[in-house]
Amino acid sequence: MCAEAGFSPRIVHRIDNLELFEQLAADGLGVGVVPRLSAVTRRGVAHAPLGELGGVRRVYLAGRTGGWAWKPIRVLARYLHQSAQSVLGDVPAPPEPPGAQEG
Numbered sequence: 265m266c267a268e269a270g271f272s273p274r275i276v277h278r279i280d281n282l283e284l285f286e287q288l289a290a291d292g293l294g295v296g297v298v299p300r301l302s303a304v305t306r307r308g309v310a311h312a313p314l315g316e317l318g319g320v321r322r323v324y325l326a327g328r329t330g331g332w333a334w335k336p337i338r339v340l341a342r343y344l345h346q347s348a349q350s351v352l353g354d355v356p357a358p359p360e361p362p363g364a365q366e367g
Contacts, residue, residue, distance in 0.1 A: 265317050268317075277294075279294075282298060282302050282304070283304075286298075286304055286306050286309050289308075290306055290307065290308030290309045291308075297314070297318075298311075299321055300313075300318075300352060301321075301348060301351055323348070325337075325340070341358065345357075345358050
């Protein structure tokens with residue numbers, strides 16, 4: 265990504281805490297790449313889509329075998345899907361998990 269833009273980044277620190285990252289960006293102490301689902305609206309931070317350079321992230325809900333028979337898991341899966349769709353807008357419908365009959 266940087267090479268295509270004609271420069272090499274000077275990485276002096278890596279942060280795995282998104283809240284701290286956004287605060288440092290707001291303070292003018294760095295820039296970085298964050299997933300769209302975790303981009304928080306914060307005063308002093310601007311987010312710009314990377315288009316094709318951004319790639320694709322797949323997120324899965326995993327549980328024990330037979331767990332989909334438990335209604336709270338299905339409700340959580342539906343909520344997560346709706347939340348992602350409200351941010352991303354182009355989220356395909358999830359497949360019906362095995363054993364997900366209503367009941």
